[in-house]
Amino acid sequence: MSTSTIRMSMGPAGMDNLLERVAEGLPQGLLPVEVFNDEDVFQAEMQQIFAKAWVFVAHESEIRNNGDYVLRRIGLDPVIVTRDDAGEIRVMSNYCRHRGAQVCQSDHGNTSHFRCSYHGWTFKNNGDWAGAPHSKEAYGGRLDGREWGLLRAPRIDTHQGFIFASLSEEGPTLKEFLGDAAWVLDTICGLHPGGMRVIGVPERTKIRGDWKSGAENFSGDGYHIDTLHFGNEQTNYAAGLRQNNDVANSLVLDGGHAFLCHSFVDMFGPFGEFSGYPQHIKERFDLSSLDEAQREFARERPPSIGNIFPNLGFIRFPAPAEPGGAPAVFTSFRQFQPLGPGMMEMWNWQFTFEFMNDEESIPGYTTGQYNFSSAGLFEQDDTVAWEGARSVAQSVWNRKAQTNLHFQQGFGSNIERPADPTWRGPGVFRRNGYGEFGQMNFYAQWLNMLQKRK
């Protein structure tokens, strides 16, 4: 795929026009190509979405001890996520208040202070200014700790150990922002009251695709699986890819969140209960923190793929740890980190249950990385497919023709399914994987946030 180095941008008037076209197009299942690669669209996303939304930055299990930290990003902003000396979680801008040098240059570690390498300004692990060399001679004493401390994300909150930060002082709370996605996250993590934890460190790969291509794919694209990933059936590693959408269900939630949920019991029989976890692990599940609807959801047709708006993807699937071997279940959360117009980094965290030790978690980790990693048998092909949208978005011809992409699958057509009347959970649950409802829902929320730019 050609990777154009030309950078097109449409300007403010162009943006107004584009958002009008998106607003007109979405109800008809149409989306203008420009959204996937444009300087002005990207800037608007940074300001209207990533500087306002609740963005995932880390899981509490990555910073268990006081002083632990990880280096992360909110949009393009590097942030240090720490557990400070008082045990509080902090999310701080990784720029020294003196000359803007990065005070932390390590991906993870444990420290009481961050010391800037330029002039030695030093900050506590809660972000407060703590000192500077020769402070008496240079400043006549101490500076105000908070006034000259690292910028702190105004709002931090957690759910199931997932740490989210918002760079906006106002707006919905995390609970309101996640809405019913919290109910799904509880189902995913709540197969045991101890919840889940991260194994290892996130894997990071630069991809020539727009962050939205990843987010929309995980919002409900079951349709690509038996084309893009069909090689895995041809090798006999995977089976049933062609039937995948028949046993999938789509769950669309307010706020731009959406999931696919697979009826693994229909695919595999009783073994498929609870995502097909091996019996010895199922036996240790404790559903006491889940309500009745969540228990049925987890047992019969659990969430398998999803995206929590804006860019926190999720996948949990059973697959053999090695070809022909016993299936293991992996749980990956992934983040489609915007890097620039039409460019992202894919961050991939493998999770395990807190009640499982490292040794017990290795089969799931192995399976997860074998399927969904930079070397993954499935995911490596996605990285190529996503290069298309960022390329057509820069096409002079397609811009001139005002090309829209087709999101009309199941949209007013004879395969559109009504909501499942027996569904006891939130949102709209359809007993069919066809349709692009989750993707449309993602772009509706994207539009909703961009429209507030004035």
Add this chain to the structure above:
Amino acid sequence: MTIPTDSYTKNFASEATVNQVSQFLGYEAMLLDERRFWDWFALLDDEIIYQVPLRTVREFGKDEFPPNAWRQRDNKAMMETRIKRLFTGSAWAEDPPSRTVRSVGSLLVEVSDEPNIVVVHSTVTLYRHRAQDEQGDLIAARRRDRMRLTEDGLRLLARTVILADTVMTTPNLAVIL
């Protein structure tokens, strides 16, 4: 991941072994660049573990390789499936396939505690020009291998690929290093 300095000279393999290893590395580099993947697969020991650990940015002196963290860790069956997939006509990350040119160098061969097993250190710089990409990608890595000397020649018993990248800049690891 580092070699004790005192092993620098005392564990050197014989000139004949070094020559054999050098020819092996040149041969496998050619096979992989020419996409003769099954011929390369035939060079793997049944016990092969091929792994690419995840690496993080840390301060000088700190461990850059967290435990239980890898991009890829294949045994022989997993590698076999990976190669099978390349021949399906739908392994889209490598179809059309990258044109690859790899340079292998900085060779150091050591004897090990086990007879007939040598420890091989090398570097690989892989230029990967994928499909119709405008530009190719460079992947640079240090490799630590264990090779078994058999009657049929050398067999690759273990390979650990230490990438220079912490954030990988080629979009996927659909190529063998």
